[in-house]
Amino acid sequence: MDSLDFGALAHVNLANSWSPWMLAFGIAGFAIVHMLFTALGRALEYRADTLYGRERGCELPPEVPKRWPFGVDRIKQLWDSNADGRLLAFLCSIAKDHEPRNMLCQHLLVGPRAFHVLHPKNIEALLSTNFKDYGFGVRPSVFAPLLGHGIFTQGGAAWKHSRGLLRKQFVRAQYQDNRRFHEHVGNLINCMSDGLVDLQPLFFKLTLDIATDLLFGRSVYSLRADIDQAADSREFAESFNLAQEGLAKRFRIAPFHFMYSPSAFRKACRNVHHFVERYIREQGFMKKTIGGDNKANENESAAQQDSASWFIRQVAQESATETDLRDQLLNVLLAGRDTTACCLSWTFRLLVRHPAVMERLRHEVKTVMGDLTSPTREQIRAISFLSSVVKESLRLYPPVPVNNREAVRTTILPTGGGPDGTSPMMVRKGEMVFFSQYVTSRKKNIFGEDADNFRPERWETGELDDIGWGYSPFIGGPRQCLGEDFALMEVSYTIVRLLQTIRIIELPAGEKVEPVGTERQVLSLVLSSADGCKVAVQRY
Numbered sequence: 001m002d003s004l005d006f007g008a009l010a011h012v013n014l015a016n017s018w019s020p021w022m023l024a025f026g027i028a029g030f031a032i033v034h035m036l037f038t039a040l041g042r043a044l045e046y047r048a049d050t051l052y053g054r055e056r057g058c059e060l061p062p063e064v065p066k067r068w069p070f071g072v073d074r075i076k077q078l079w080d081s082n083a084d085g086r087l088l089a090f091l092c093s094i095a096k097d098h099e100p101r102n103m104l105c106q107h108l109l110v111g112p113r114a115f116h117v118l119h120p121k122n123i124e125a126l127l128s129t130n131f132k133d134y135g136f137g138v139r140p141s142v143f144a145p146l147l148g149h150g151i152f153t154q155g156g157a158a159w160k161h162s163r164g165l166l167r168k169q170f171v172r173a174q175y176q177d178n179r180r181f182h183e184h185v186g187n188l189i190n191c192m193s194d195g196l197v198d199l200q201p202l203f204f205k206l207t208l209d210i211a212t213d214l215l216f217g218r219s220v221y222s223l224r225a226d227i228d229q230a231a232d233s234r235e236f237a238e239s240f241n242l243a244q245e246g247l248a249k250r251f252r253i254a255p256f257h258f259m260y261s262p263s264a265f266r267k268a269c270r271n272v273h274h275f276v277e278r279y280i281r282e283q284g285f286m287k288k289t290i291g292g293d294n295k296a297n298e299n300e301s302a303a304q305q306d307s308a309s310w311f312i313r314q315v316a317q318e319s320a321t322e323t324d325l326r327d328q329l330l331n332v333l334l335a336g337r338d339t340t341a342c343c344l345s346w347t348f349r350l351l352v353r354h355p356a357v358m359e360r361l362r363h364e365v366k367t368v369m370g371d372l373t374s375p376t377r378e379q380i381r382a383i384s385f386l387s388s389v390v391k392e393s394l395r396l397y398p399p400v401p402v403n404n405r406e407a408v409r410t411t412i413l414p415t416g417g418g419p420d421g422t423s424p425m426m427v428r429k430g431e432m433v434f435f436s437q438y439v440t441s442r443k444k445n446i447f448g449e450d451a452d453n454f455r456p457e458r459w460e461t462g463e464l465d466d467i468g469w470g471y472s473p474f475i476g477g478p479r480q481c482l483g484e485d486f487a488l489m490e491v492s493y494t495i496v497r498l499l500q501t502i503r504i505i506e507l508p509a510g511e512k513v514e515p516v517g518t519e520r521q522v523l524s525l526v527l528s529s530a531d532g533c534k535v536a537v538q539r540y
């Protein structure tokens, strides 16, 4: 019995002392088998993709030359040119080195292969024909702290829902008069007294005021900061700017974005969220959705539907929670605010440097408008040279100058591969495709020998009638900018009113005139001028 007892005891002890080891070995064994299977799966997938590409005649484009391991020299060049405010000029110079086809790929650090495509056929495949083969990669998590889940960061069914919901509101906005613009552009004009004015920061305030007015039905009135702006609106505007700067920093280091989340950035995001949530609650936009029943909103009175807050009310109807509603509005605010401000700012920078264009525009505004002071949509459309000026400004300075997508499955770009650059190119799952309207805009085989020059007349002669995917500052395909019409009307209205109310808007004495595209720029989420948009003004 005794010996039996000892044996049983020894067995138990042995089992106790061996079990953690066995567990560790088991886990390690499982991990190794898992890794082997994953590697095998990847190898098989890689081989199947290679065959798929070979059968379709796919070839790679040339690789961007690099001298140091992992392309560290290239990263340094990108970093330095960005710090110098000349990143896009640097990208253009690389494209020029590879004329005429400009199709390149590169590997940096240990990241996936990245393709750089400029050919309109490839842009069309990327954004339209093979739209479903691409996603945003890390974009959603880069933007998450401020934007949460909304149209700008979503994909798949969630994006489709957001798109359908918001599209209805933007269609409705097209039938509205320009009253909203009138008030805020009036505030802008009041901020300008005779002498030197930097228009760029004023345009950022203007577009924030207009966008918050459209989306929330309540403007934050940042152009009235020195008069009667409410304290909470001021805090929102400041926090939104700070949070956006933080997002731009995270975007710049995209694969390592999680490393940038300082407390000031997190606080700014929190302030923005609290402001919108408080407003939603105070106004009771979600009140009737308690218990998941938001049908009651459909019975809103006609007066409510017509009120200034129609946009937020409509979006609330199809939002499940307060957070969904908040996120959706912040997504649109981010998409629509800086882009429009940059467009206005570059347009005036160009106009004051091209006085003959400014003069002709003034003349056409006067001819159509006479002494009328509140331009309607129809009157704005009748000033046809205005649309050419804005188009040309968006060509040379697209507010979103560089963009990218990540392949969610292996797919094909129709051209650019092989020694003569005409073979299709295979993009494997996980690889990146970069495209740049800024660089494409300077291609002479698309826009002619004077592609680098500001010449709005090129849009009047019919020479660009077939431009198609060669010109897409609002991109195209299923994710085409929803605010295009709104933005163009906002920009046009502002230009008309400034020309009507300010007798002289010109280049200040001593201000530099550099060839288009050689000035210092700031590339954050959008493209702005490092030296602002300084003008000398004299009112009537």
Ligand code: HEM
Pocket: 151, 152, 163, 166, 211, 331, 332, 335, 336, 337, 339, 340, 343, 398, 399, 400, 403, 473, 474, 475, 478, 479, 480, 481, 482, 483, 484, 486, 487, 488
């Ligand atoms: C000149 C001004 C503008 C330009 C150049 C512009 C450009 C763009 C571009 C390039 C995109 C695509 C981004 C991507 O998918 O990677 C986009 C998307 C979007 N834009 Fe604009 N935008 C402008 C103004 C506006 C305005 C004023 C609004 C709204 C008030 C707006 C709302 C949106 C929305 C909601 C999307 C997301 C569409 C989707 O993903 O389905 N944009 N815009």
